[in-house]
Amino acid sequence: DAGVIQSPRHEVTEMGQEVTLRCKPISGHNSLFWYRQTMMRGLELLIYFNNNVPIDDSGMPEDRFSAKMPNASFSTLKIQPSEPRDSAVYFCASSLAPTGLYEQYFGPGTRLTVT
Amino acid sequence: DAKTTQPNSMESNEEEPVHLPCNHSTISGTDYIHWYRQLPSQGPEYVIHGLTSNVNNRMASLAIAEDRKSSTLILHRATLRDAAVYYCILRAPEVSAGNMLTFGGGTRLMVKP
Numbered sequence: 001d002a003g004v005i006q007s008p009r010h011e012v013t014e015m016g017q018e019v020t021l022r023c024k025p026i027s028g029h030n031s032l033f034w035y036r037q038t039m040m041r042g043l044e045l046l047i048y049f050n051n052n053v054p055i056d057d058s059g060m061p062e063d064r065f066s067a068k069m070p071n072a073s074f075s076t077l078k079i080q081p082s083e084p085r086d087s088a089v090y091f092c093a094s095s096l097a098p099t100g101l102y103e104q105y106f107g108p109g110t111r112l113t114v115t
Numbered sequence: 116d117a118k119t120t121q122p123n124s125m126e127s128n129e130e131e132p133v134h135l136p137c138n139h140s141t142i143s144g145t146d147y148i149h150w151y152r153q154l155p156s157q158g159p160e161y162v163i164h165g166l167t168s169n170v171n172n173r174m175a176s177l178a179i180a181e182d183r184k185s186s187t188l189i190l191h192r193a194t195l196r197d198a199a200v201y202y203c204i205l206r207a208p209e210v211s212a213g214n215m216l217t218f219g220g221g222t223r224l225m226v227k228p
Contacts, residue, residue: 033215033216035216042217042218042219043159043216043217043218044217045215045216045217048215050210055210056215091158091159093159093216097210098210098215099206099207099208099209099210100146100147100149100164100205100206100207100208100209101147101208103149103161103164104159104161104216105161106158106159106160106161107158108157108158109157109158
């Protein structure tokens, strides 16, 4: 398996623009997680899906953030409009199930810079 | 939530074994002990996890104390590629928001050639 795939790897955009991050989980994994990592706040869970259904989005910072999972092999995280404070590395991870019984596998991340 | 305590940093020589400790004195009876690592400029990487018995995989071994209040990640022969921050995390078996991965300070492992 190719592992978790994320695109783009790097994104530079201007404040106010829409940003869409993409993720393809490992085939057969039922859970997908979106995390954000910054030096100040460390790794934060934004939202996770189980069987394509959003289970907990309490980590999504504002209404400017939205996530979808239209099918088992694809998810998007959208920021509209983007702001400089959204600059971070965004990771997608997948797992067989969202419990401590199973490990999570992370993608390489998307480094977002908003100027 | 049960917390973990790890040393801030450790140093090892290449090709020697490394023992990374983690204290979790408030662990519940059903919490799994997970280890992840993050290499510079890369995403977190799963290493190993266990519940009560010691565990081995191709990357490392996990030794869990009999009372489960501490555990040790063992890298049998450290390589330069093992230089990373290692995180010890407790995760409950049930689904809950608090069960998601949160990385604390971790141990920064430096490997000398």
